[in-house]
Amino acid sequence: xxxxxxxxxxxxxxxxxxxxxxxxxxxxxxxxxxxxxxxxxxxxxxxxxxxxxxxxxxxxxxxxxxxxxxxxxxxxxxxxxxxxxxxxxxxxxxxxxxxxxxxxxxxxxxxxxxxxxxxxxxxxxxxxxxxxxxxxxxxxxxxxxxxxxxxxxxxxxxxxxxxxxxxxxxxxxxxxxxxxxxxxxxxxxxxxxxxxxxxxxxxxxxxxxxxxxxxxxxxxxxxxxxxxxxxxxxxxxxxxxxxxxxxxxxxxxxxxxxxxxxxxxxxxxxxxxxxxxxxxxxxxxxxxxxxxxxxxxxxxxxxxxxxxxxxxxxxxxxxxxxxxxxxxxxxxxxxxxxxxxxxxxxxxxxxxxxxxxxxxxxxxxxxxxxxxxxxxxxxxxxxxxxxxx
Ligand code: ADP
Ligand code: MG
Numbered sequence: 033x034x035x036x037x038x039x040x041x042x043x044x045x046x047x048x049x050x051x052x053x054x055x056x057x058x059x060x061x062x063x064x065x066x067x068x069x070x071x072x073x074x075x076x077x078x079x080x081x082x083x084x085x086x087x088x089x090x091x092x093x094x095x096x097x098x099x100x101x102x103x104x105x106x107x108x109x110x111x112x113x114x115x116x117x118x119x120x121x122x123x124x125x126x127x128x129x130x131x132x133x134x135x136x137x138x139x140x141x142x143x144x145x146x147x148x149x150x151x152x153x154x155x156x157x158x159x160x161x162x163x164x165x166x167x168x169x170x171x172x173x174x175x176x177x178x179x180x181x182x183x184x185x186x187x188x189x190x191x192x193x194x195x196x197x198x199x200x201x202x203x204x205x206x207x208x209x210x211x212x213x214x215x216x217x218x219x220x221x222x223x224x225x226x227x228x229x230x231x232x233x234x235x236x237x238x239x240x241x242x243x244x245x246x247x248x249x250x251x252x253x254x255x256x257x258x259x260x261x262x263x264x265x266x267x268x269x270x271x272x273x274x275x276x277x278x279x280x281x282x283x284x285x286x287x288x289x290x291x292x293x294x295x296x297x298x299x300x301x302x303x304x305x306x307x308x309x310x311x312x313x314x315x316x317x318x319x320x321x322x323x324x325x326x327x328x329x330x331x332x333x334x335x336x337x338x339x340x341x342x343x344x345x346x347x348x349x350x351x352x353x354x355x356x357x358x359x360x361x362x363x364x365x366x367x368x369x370x371x372x373x374x375x376x377x378x379x380x381x382x383x384x385x386x387x388x389x390x391x392x393x394x395x396x397x398x399x400x401x402x403x404x405x406x407x408x409x410x411x412x413x414x415x416x417x418x419x420x421x
Pocket of ligand 2: 161162164
């Protein structure tokens with residue numbers, strides 16, 4: 033059991049005495065609503081039953097010792113509560129350190145250091161938000177061990193703040209919110225403008241959510257992500273000269289078409305189009321789901337992919353191979369890239385009887401065209417963070 037393995041590793045490295053606690057926070061998959069969070073639109077993610085496990089124990093000095101079973105080549109990494117300067121090489125401890133730094137910035141001072149061991153059973157850097165699960169598990173652990181008065185939603189906001197300001201990735205709120213607020217068998221329909229949200233049960237009669245990992249991650253993802261943010265901010269700024277809007281999420285497709293010429297730069301216009309249409313698609317998709325119209329939901333997922341490929345340009349040829357191949361299979365209800373993009377995973381809704389064919393066809397096409405073997409995860413929707421021991 034993972035929980036036991038993490039605890040055993042902790043005891044081996046740091047000793048078995050004292051109050052060692054174990055926590056879990058989930059990763060997430062986004063069903064639809066991509067790159068809409070920071071554009072003031074809606075998203076529709078769900079927490080997974082895979083994510084990040086953390087064992088932690090308070091120390092009686094100001095030292096911090098970290099060990100990740102996923103980066104065991106780095107061994108134990110030491111720092112302290114007096115060294116909140118992000119590692120310039122983007123070392124992984126920037127994520128938990130960033131969260132501690134953000135707690136301290138809100139007046140929640142850590143009275144003493146910690147020993148920490150973690151393990152993620154979620155692929156990292158693949159669009160399933162291992163980073164958010166690491167931030168949320170850290171926040172949840174700090175709340176429990178130091179008795180801080182924060183809600184799970186606060187932990188999500190602190191996680192986003194630290195990823196933006198300590199890790200330099202200008203992500204929206206979706207990932208941390210999905211991890212911190214996850215609910216078993218439900219997706220979260222979140223308005224990223226107001227943080228109003230509702231849970232929507234995902235009842236897929238005779239179908240499953242299948243995540244396919246392209247096993248590629250292109251370089252400069254963070255800077256490309258930040259470019260998209262700047263380009264859509266430009267689109268918004270230009271539109272604000274002709275419309276009274278706060279975010280791109282305030283526009284309908286028709287309103288966008290009527291005013292799009294205000295966006296001077298062609299690239300910014302495409303980015304704006306995606307943000308507006310994707311938000312409307314997400315609203316329509318959740319409505320379809322509530323009406324048990326999973327076919328329409330799937331078609332909107334497919335349209336989301338086309339928009340991310342052509343207008344937002346966050347897909348890549350490898351991921352397009354997976355999606356194109358999925359679309360050919362009759363039992364595939366919908367398939368699209370999920371997460372920040374430039375590699376990573378696709379999310380598909382696949383009828384039970386088509387799952388074997390799905391895996392076989394995608395593997396064959398991917399091996400032929402890309403020369404790599406994809407990985408498949410038939411995922412379950414799980415709860416938010418918890419203390420396990
Ligand atoms: P994603 O969030 O989609 O998985 P990111 O690039 O945002 O991709 O985050 C991946 C980074 O998060 C890793 O490179 C690493 O720094 C950190 N990380 C995630 N999980 C772990 C883990 N189990 N141990 C150590 N670092 C982790
Ligand atoms: Mg991430």
